[in-house]
Amino acid sequence: MLEHIPTKEDILAAHKRISPYIHLTPVFTSHWFDKRVGKPCVFKGEHLQKTGAFKARGAMNAVLVNAEIARGQGFITHSSGNHGAALAWAAAQIGESAYIIMPENAPKTKVAAVRQYGGIITFCKPTLEAREATATKVQSQTGAVLIHPYNNYDIIAGQATATLELLEKHPGLHTLYVPIGGGGLLSGAALANHFFGNAKVVGCEPDASGDAYQSFQSGNWIPAENHHTIADGLKTSLGDKTFKIIAKHVDEIVLVSEEEMKEAWKFAVARLKQLVEPSAAAGLAAALKHQGGGPKGIVLCGGNMDLNPWG
Amino acid sequence: MLEHIPTKEDILAAHKRISPYIHLTPVFTSHWFDKRVGKPCVFKGEHLQKTGAFKARGAMNAVLVNAEIARGQGFITHSSGNHGAALAWAAAQIGESAYIIMPENAPKTKVAAVRQYGGIITFCKPTLEAREATATKVQSQTGAVLIHPYNNYDIIAGQATATLELLEKHPGLHTLYVPIGGGGLLSGAALANHFFGNAKVVGCEPDASGDAYQSFQSGNWIPAENHHTIADGLKTSLGDKTFKIIAKHVDEIVLVSEEEMKEAWKFAVARLKQLVEPSAAAGLAAALKHQGGGPKGIVLCGGNMDLNPWG
Numbered sequence: 001m002l003e004h005i006p007t008k009e010d011i012l013a014a015h016k017r018i019s020p021y022i023h024l025t026p027v028f029t030s031h032w033f034d035k036r037v038g039k040p041c042v043f044k045g046e047h048l049q050k051t052g053a054f055k056a057r058g059a060m061n062a063v064l065v066n067a068e069i070a071r072g073q074g075f076i077t078h079s080s081g082n083h084g085a086a087l088a089w090a091a092a093q094i095g096e097s098a099y100i101i102m103p104e105n106a107p108k109t110k111v112a113a114v115r116q117y118g119g120i121i122t123f124c125k126p127t128l129e130a131r132e133a134t135a136t137k138v139q140s141q142t143g144a145v146l147i148h149p150y151n152n153y154d155i156i157a158g159q160a161t162a163t164l165e166l167l168e169k170h171p172g173l174h175t176l177y178v179p180i181g182g183g184g185l186l187s188g189a190a191l192a193n194h195f196f197g198n199a200k201v202v203g204c205e206p207d208a209s210g211d212a213y214q215s216f217q218s219g220n221w222i223p224a225e226n227h228h229t230i231a232d233g234l235k236t237s238l239g240d241k242t243f244k245i246i247a248k249h250v251d252e253i254v255l256v257s258e259e260e261m262k263e264a265w266k267f268a269v270a271r272l273k274q275l276v277e278p279s280a281a282a283g284l285a286a287a288l289k290h291q292g293g294g295p296k297g298i299v300l301c302g303g304n305m306d307l308n309p310w311g
Numbered sequence: 312m313l314e315h316i317p318t319k320e321d322i323l324a325a326h327k328r329i330s331p332y333i334h335l336t337p338v339f340t341s342h343w344f345d346k347r348v349g350k351p352c353v354f355k356g357e358h359l360q361k362t363g364a365f366k367a368r369g370a371m372n373a374v375l376v377n378a379e380i381a382r383g384q385g386f387i388t389h390s391s392g393n394h395g396a397a398l399a400w401a402a403a404q405i406g407e408s409a410y411i412i413m414p415e416n417a418p419k420t421k422v423a424a425v426r427q428y429g430g431i432i433t434f435c436k437p438t439l440e441a442r443e444a445t446a447t448k449v450q451s452q453t454g455a456v457l458i459h460p461y462n463n464y465d466i467i468a469g470q471a472t473a474t475l476e477l478l479e480k481h482p483g484l485h486t487l488y489v490p491i492g493g494g495g496l497l498s499g500a501a502l503a504n505h506f507f508g509n510a511k512v513v514g515c516e517p518d519a520s521g522d523a524y525q526s527f528q529s530g531n532w533i534p535a536e537n538h539h540t541i542a543d544g545l546k547t548s549l550g551d552k553t554f555k556i557i558a559k560h561v562d563e564i565v566l567v568s569e570e571e572m573k574e575a576w577k578f579a580v581a582r583l584k585q586l587v588e589p590s591a592a593a594g595l596a597a598a599l600k601h602q603g604g605g606p607k608g609i610v611l612c613g614g615n616m617d618l619n620p621w622g
Contacts, residue, residue: 047584109581230621262621270420273358273614275584303584309618310541310573 047303151239174294358614392421462550
């Protein structure tokens with residue numbers, strides 16, 4: 001279990017460790033998007049990752065690192081959904097149980113995904129406090145190893161591998177756009193770029209949930225308020241570990257409106273024909289309006305979303 | 312201009328002719344789908360084709376074959392949308408105009424696509440008769456060359472190339488599932504399989520618009536009635552050219568319900584994270600319930616669909 005900010009070697013080791021389990025996801029391009037932005041853009045397709053989100057990377061890494069300690073008692077976490085599904089999936093890969101604490105208003109698709117991978121769900125009120133209290137209770141009953149969704153260095157090292165792969169394929173990227181929820185993906189991206197790239201790193205956050213922006217600007221951790229945003233994966237507060245890395249290695253945080261995310265989501269669906277979740281549209285929306293000096297890389301973080309056009 | 316049913320050589324020539332313009336589309340797989348069906352399945356991703364549908368193949372072939380005749384006067388067609396966008400796009404590739412007759416209830420996305428490729432739209436009532444009458448009128452005013460959406464051997468030869476590519480990559484397919492609207496894709500698939508494959512060819516049609524099924528079973532051409540189906544691309548009647556080929560080279564037509572298509576569409580979105588249009592779901596739905604003896608191939612015909620989950 002990593003007790004320090006992941007080093008270059010830690011990220012490479014995580015990538016080697018998880019590679020037999022995860023997909024090397026494809027990178028998409030779009031003439032239309034390039035024209036709108038005025039720069040060549042590449043989209044890292046983590047919606048096509050195992051479990052439909054980048055979260056499989058961190059979860060698989062944390063599960064493998066903690067396999068000995070968890071043996072027979074399993075893993076536990078609280079998650080708005082994608083990390084829960086990812087941990088259930090990752091635990092199942094090595095034959096362990098996964099106890100998942102979920103908010104009672106979690107999207108149906110995400111609940112179904114956790115169940116499908118064999119996760120054992122306990123519902124709670126949709127607040128961070130309720131999630132953490134319920135997790136502590138279930139953990140004390142089961143002895144399962146808690147894997148925090150983002151404030152965990154093994155998770156961060158795992159998430160960093162998405163950006164590592166993007167930079168290996170596109171070493172000349174000038175700006176990287178990465179959505180921020182709890183900051184696991186962004187802090188991983190910032191570390192991967194620090195060691196393997198030379199891009200400007202831009203965090204992308206809904207203005208309805210601008211706690212990371214406020215924390216970044218003020219230098220002091222500010223918790224998320226429970227405001228509505230279509231980007232349900234980005235409502236979470238930063239953790240102390242992710243905030244520290246972001247404060248040091250991220251260059252800028254861009255806020256995007258609900259309308260900008262909706263427009264960007266429609267681009268993904270209408271032009272790329274790829275189903276991404278609204279959280280992924282935050283990165284696209286930021287790239288569309290942000291003045292960048294060269295080729296842009298955007299991490300499409302996930303694709304788990306309820307859609308039923310026929311009511 | 313082909314005056315006969317496309318031969319093996321005609322299909323190969325069409326493929327060579329259009330290859331510089333079209334995408335060699337990817338083939339998708341899904342463990343979940345394989346498990347449900349009990350056979351290995353492959354999905355040919357024509358939703359990722361230029362213009363978002365297989366129609367780019369036939370349109371590009373017909374435009375190139377007729378380029379000399381059309382010079383300076385352009386092309387004209389009537390289409391529920393995908394062929395219209397494809398013809399506008401194909402004509403633009405060689406610097407010609409495209410006049411597109413569209414039903415006034417065509418989906419917004421399809422209207423926008425025709426406009427985007429520079430097509431000149433005339434709207435008409437949503438009946439085959441109104442479309443053909445309006446096309447004749449605009450044709451007489453412009454001298455443009457009429458490219459029928461499906462009842463045209465150059466179109467059929469072009470559409471055959473989708474199945475040609477699938478069979479080249481997966482020569483051992485036992486059953487092919489192909490949606491039927493006017494029959495251009497299906498007759499092309501049946502010919503490609505006749506010359507290059509050894510599969511059973513199954514046409515897939517919404518039961519709300521079962522004219523091809525009735526025609527196939529009775530041996531007499533029966534026109535489509537204007538019933539509602541979510542598969543807006545599959546409402547069209549067969550043409551005499553497509554019906555002749557289908558009657559000879561197709562093995563079976565399977566009817567699918569609206570519910571079965573909705574379920575299959577949700578699979579494409581939730582599992583593959585691919586945005587296909589409901590017409591493409593007809594092929595998936597048929598493959599899900601049809602008893603086939605070996606590996607199945609399904610042509611995902613297009614991905615053009617209005618989606619706005621936020622109203």
